[in-house]
Amino acid sequence: MTLYRATVIDTPANPFTSDAGTALRVEQDGGVLVHDGRIAERGTFVSLQAAHPDEDVVDLSGGMLLPGFVDTHVHFPQTRVIGGLGMPLLEWLDKCALPEEARFAEPEYAAAVAREFLGQLVRGGTTSALVFGAHFESAMDELFTAAGNVGLNLTAGLVVSDRILREELLYTPAQAQAASQRLIDRWHGQGRMRYAVTPRFSLSAGDDMLKVCGQLLADNPGVWFTSHINENRAEIATVAELFGTTDYLESYARHGLVTDRSVFAHNVHPSDAELTAMAAAGSWTAHCPTSNASLGSGLFPLGRHVEHGVGVSLGSDVGGGTGLFLLKEGLQAYFMQQLLGTDGRPGGTGYELTPTHLLYLATAAGAAALGLFDRVGDLSVGKDFDAVWLRPDEGTSLAVNLANSADAADALARVFALATANDVAGVWLAGRQLS
Ligand code: GUN
Ligand code: ZN
Numbered sequence: 352m353t354l355y356r357a358t359v360i361d362t363p364a365n366p367f368t369s370d371a372g373t374a375l376r377v378e379q380d381g382g383v384l385v386h387d388g389r390i391a392e393r394g395t396f397v398s399l400q401a402a403h404p405d406e407d408v409v410d411l412s413g414g415m416l417l418p419g420f421v422d423t424h425v426h427f428p429q430t431r432v433i434g435g436l437g438m439p440l441l442e443w444l445d446k447c448a449l450p451e452e453a454r455f456a457e458p459e460y461a462a463a464v465a466r467e468f469l470g471q472l473v474r475g476g477t478t479s480a481l482v483f484g485a486h487f488e489s490a491m492d493e494l495f496t497a498a499g500n501v502g503l504n505l506t507a508g509l510v511v512s513d514r515i516l517r518e519e520l521l522y523t524p525a526q527a528q529a530a531s532q533r534l535i536d537r538w539h540g541q542g543r544m545r546y547a548v549t550p551r552f553s554l555s556a557g558d559d560m561l562k563v564c565g566q567l568l569a570d571n572p573g574v575w576f577t578s579h580i581n582e583n584r585a586e587i588a589t590v591a592e593l594f595g596t597t598d599y600l601e602s603y604a605r606h607g608l609v610t611d612r613s614v615f616a617h618n619v620h621p622s623d624a625e626l627t628a629m630a631a632a633g634s635w636t637a638h639c640p641t642s643n644a645s646l647g648s649g650l651f652p653l654g655r656h657v658e659h660g661v662g663v664s665l666g667s668d669v670g671g672g673t674g675l676f677l678l679k680e681g682l683q684a685y686f687m688q689q690l691l692g693t694d695g696r697p698g699g700t701g702y703e704l705t706p707t708h709l710l711y712l713a714t715a716a717g718a719a720a721l722g723l724f725d726r727v728g729d730l731s732v733g734k735d736f737d738a739v740w741l742r743p744d745e746g747t748s749l750a751v752n753l754a755n756s757a758d759a760a761d762a763l764a765r766v767f768a769l770a771t772a773n774d775v776a777g778v779w780l781a782g783r784q785l786s
Contacts, residue, residue, distance in 0.1 A: 353782075354406045355383045356396045357416035357740065360759055361729040362711040365719075367657050375707040376729075377759040383416070385736045388782030393732055414742030414753070414776065415762065417710065418729050419478025419504075420677035421717025424577070424616040424637035424666025426483040427494055427507070428452045428461075430468040432670040440583035440646050440671070444516075448670060452486060453519050461490035465497040472503065475676040475772040476739035478780050479504035479717065479727050481577055481614055481637070481666075484549060486510050486520040488530045495538045502780040504737065506575050506721055508547040509534055511564070512555035524563040535571050543781070547575035547614075552582075553590045553602040565606035575612050575721065577637075578603065581625070582617035583648050600625040609634050614720050616666055617642075618656075619649040626659035635720035636661055638712075639668035640683035646671050650691050653684070653702040664720040665712045675772075681709035682767045706763035740777035741770055749774055 359381035366374035382399030384392040384406065392399060400408065428451060435447035455461045472480060484491050484507045491509050498505040511527035512520060522530070531548060539546035548567045550556035556564070556578075568576055581587055581599050594602045600621075603609050611633030618625075618636040629636070638651050656663050665680045666672070672680070685704045692699025702708075718728025727737050743749035749769040756762040766774075778785040 352384055352386045352391065352403065352406045354399055354403060354408045355385065355411055355416065356408060357381055357383070357411035358414070358759070359383060359393070359416045359730055360710070360763065361418050362707060362715050363729045363731055365715070366705070366707045366711050371705050371707050374711065375760055381416070383730060383736070385782050388736055390730060390732050390734050390736050393730065411740050411742070411777065414740060415766070416730070417476075417739045417741065418714040419727065419737030419739055419778065419780070420476045420713050421479040421664065421721070421728065422472065422477045422667050422675070422677055423481045423614055423635070423664040423717045423720050424483065424639055425472070425480055425669050425675065427465060427468045428455045428485045428490070429670030430464050430471070433673060435670065436645065438646070439585065440648060441585055443646055443671065449517055449520065453517060455485040455487050455490040456519065458489040458493055461485060461487065462493040462497070465494045469497050469501045469503055471675050473501060473778055473780065473785050474775065476775050476778055477675065477677055478737035478739070478778065479721065479723065480506070481547060481575070481721055482507035483577065484508050484510050486512070488534060491534050492537070495541070495544055498544060499542050502543065502783055504543040504723070504727060504735070504780070506545040506547050508549035508577070510549050510551050511560060512551045513560040514557055515555045516551070524559045527560060528563040528567060531567050532570070535567070535574060539571065539574060545573070545575060546571070547577045550578050552579040552586070553594065553599065554586055557593070558606070561603065561606040561608060565608055568607060568610070568612075575614070576608055576610065577614045577616070578608070580615040580618050581620045583646070584620065587620060598622065598625060600628055604628065612722060614664070616668065617648065619643055619651050621652065621655070623659070626655060626661050630660040634661070636663050637666035637720065638663050638684060639666040639672055640680055640687050641673040642668035642671035644683060644687065645673055650687055651684070652700065653688055654700050657702060662716065662720055663712065664716040677713045678767055678770050681713050684712060685709060685767070706760050706767060709767050710763055736779050736782040738779045739775060741766060741774050742776040743770070743774045
């Protein structure tokens with residue numbers, strides 16, 4: 352057993368549904384006792400050391416220990432195309448993302464990028480992720496193999512499409528079903544890995560393909576589902592034409608793809624009817640704020656999600672998003688709500704986000720979206736010890752600001768404002784420290 356000493360901060364309660372003022376749990380001189388990768392006890396350091404005087408102590412004093420971050424939408428084959436500025440979604444896909452994704456037909460290339468991707472993700476403190484995969488079965492084998500080696504809590508799947516995209520990324524529905532099923536059989540439930548059925552979006556997956564996706568979910572209980580929805584106005588108009596309905600969600604719902612195991616990325620332009628249907632099903636939205644800003648997709652209606660009771664988590668959406676660091680997504684989420692207007696101005700529809708909301712979005716919300724809140728998402732007893740130690744170097748702007756913060760919530764606000772991956776001093780995946 353190992354006893355960690357740190358300022359421990361997490362969000363065991365949901366600040367969107369409970370009092371945001373009490374949702375932050377803070378232990379200033381805290382102790383976390385870890386046994387076999389799991390949290391066995393927690394409390395004050397003094398009390399835990401008195402109870403376990405012979406255990407090894409790891410001193411993480413200074414900065415703060417947070418739960419590992421949970422990225423609920425990120426594209427592994429876009430690791431090397433971050434920063435394609437100046438294009439809306441569909442042009443960016445054609446010119447930037449899809450030519451790169453075609454390279455993943457080559458397993459050696461996929462293996463090299465998978466290692467890069469996972470290394471960068473974990474170095475930024477992300478310990479769980481719902482990963483949008485590649486269009487190639489062999490590339491997915493490489494991703495799952497690499498994730499098993501790193502110990503990332505990974506949910507991912509083969510991306511399937513049968514129209515509109517470049518030819519080498521397309522499958523027939525029968526091919527997609529067979530390849531997905533082989534990957535499920537090989538990887539779902541291995542270690543910390545699970546499978547997600549992943550049509551790219553309704554624009555590139557017609558009814559026959561989405562039907563096969565529904566069949567895969569029905570055939571494989573416990574498998575997750577993810578796709579894109581309501582991201583960009585031109586995309587939404589094309590989907591409406593293709594399916595003959597302005598209800599984008601309906602294109603998925605008619606094939607049984609809107610469930611409490613479904614995570615939809617973006618949802619920047621939902622109707623009330625779509626939000627009502629998502630809430631009734633228990634589906635989640637992965638909000639990807641740097642991507643929405645960079646691709647000019649729009650201002651995310653967080654308040655309307657909360658009003659309708661639709662859960663919202665965070666995604667980096669690399670490479671549409673501008674980096675793999677979830678705290679930056681939290682800051683951008685805050686900016687976006689401020690731009691919508693949160694001070695009672697007429698027409699202001701933004702949600703008033705506190706530092707507690709931001710930490711919840713980056714950690715526990717993602718765990719809940721993935722149905723993993725019993726395992727990860729905060730630092731409660733019984734959960735995996737997935738943790739991030741943020742401790743800036745002396746003299747940095749973050750260090751100076753932390754030293755001048757009034758309390759834990761204020762310190763957290765400064766972390767969201769200023770922290771980068773360089774401030775991550777340690778990351779643990781189920782108790783194993785990233786070396
Ligand atoms: N919609 C379909 N594919 C993609 C993608 O790769 N990125 C984003 N942001 N949206 C998508
Ligand atoms: Zn995406």
